[in-house]
Amino acid sequence: MSTLRTLLVHILLVLCITPLWPQSGGLSFDRLNLEQGLSQGTVHCLLQDQKGFLWIGTQDGLNKYDGYGFTIFRYDREDSLSISDNWINCLFEDQIGYLWVGTLSGGLNKFDRTTGTFENY
Numbered sequence: 001m002s003t004l005r006t007l008l009v010h011i012l013l014v015l016c017i018t019p020l021w022p023q024s025g026g027l028s029f030d031r032l033n034l035e036q037g038l039s040q041g042t043v044h045c046l047l048q049d050q051k052g053f054l055w056i057g058t059q060d061g062l063n064k065y066d067g068y069g070f071t072i073f074r075y076d077r078e079d080s081l082s083i084s085d086n087w088i089n090c091l092f093e094d095q096i097g098y099l100w101v102g103t104l105s106g107g108l109n110k111f112d113r114t115t116g117t118f119e120n121y
Contacts, residue, residue: 039060039070039072040059045057047092049099050093055091059088060074060087061074061083061088062111081115081118083111083118085103087103088102088103097113109121
């Protein structure tokens with residue numbers, strides 16, 4: 001069991017230090033923080049999608065970074081199509097291109113890029 005655990009740790013380390021964008025011709029940055037527009041400093045998850053956008057899950061919303069600036073998605077109780085919670089725990093993109101967002105207390109959300117809306121499950 002410890003050999004499997006060691007292997008998993010090594011795989012996670014490789015995934016964590018792999019560049020988010022290709023070195024040749026890709027975007028690069030030294031740091032993304034509150035001064036650059038990140039909604040909150042505690043990051044729970046990261047995902048680079050099929051289009052190259054970086055999605056960052058924080059305790060204060062879902063942040064989409066396009067290489068130049070942030071778009072932040074937050075819960076709005078007046079909008080049933082907003083994300084269901086601001087505390088983002090996990091991110092996944094399926095083969096169709098839907099972004100799945102797991103939250104702390106709002107359940108699972110599916111983001112539809114064409115409409116810019118969320119569906120809560």
